[in-house]
Amino acid sequence: MRVITCLTAAVLAVAPSIALADTPDEEKYVFWHHASASRAQVLADFGECRDLASDVQPPAAGYIYTPNLAAAAVGGLLQGFMKGAQRRHMFDAALRKCLYVKGFTRHAMTREQSDALYAGKWDVTRERIADRAVAPLAGEKELQP
Numbered sequence: 001m002r003v004i005t006c007l008t009a010a011v012l013a014v015a016p017s018i019a020l021a022d023t024p025d026e027e028k029y030v031f032w033h034h035a036s037a038s039r040a041q042v043l044a045d046f047g048e049c050r051d052l053a054s055d056v057q058p059p060a061a062g063y064i065y066t067p068n069l070a071a072a073a074v075g076g077l078l079q080g081f082m083k084g085a086q087r088r089h090m091f092d093a094a095l096r097k098c099l100y101v102k103g104f105t106r107h108a109m110t111r112e113q114s115d116a117l118y119a120g121k122w123d124v125t126r127e128r129i130a131d132r133a134v135a136p137l138a139g140e141k142e143l144q145p
Contacts, residue, residue: 027143029114031132032104042133043126049098056094058086100145104133107140 034042066072096106109117117128 029109029111030106030143031109031117032099033107033137034104034133037103037134039130039134042130045102046126046129049095052098053091053094056090058083058090096145106143106145108143109140
């Protein structure tokens with residue numbers, strides 16, 4: 001039982017970093033830009049793409065039978081972490097593709113800028129996202145879609 005407790009604690013300690021483990025540092029903090037769009041169009045496009053990306057789901061996991069209750073619990077926990085990471089990656093990919101098709105470009109920013117842009121409730125955050133999307137660029141690096 002001690003082994004399972006230690007394994008579970010180790011997984012919980014590493015879990016938050018699973019989603020960004022394979023993302024390059026410059027792509028962890030991004031914003032979207034569309035120079036020729038109006039603020040209202042940016043809000044509409046971003047809302048539509050966010051709704052479309054929210055519907056993306058990873059494939060259902062297979063079922064593995066085990067008579068060991070502890071092994072089943074740890075397996076379910078690990079499977080839950082993996083499914084969550086898959087869903088975040090799929091959401092990000094769908095959002096990127098949708099916004100790219102609508103003419104947006106992705107740009108790198110610092111962690112502090114990201115914290116300021118994406119902090120707070122969604123209503124306030126989406127307004128800041130729209131403001132940033134139509135504001136002139138100040139030499140930020142453009143990232144591949």
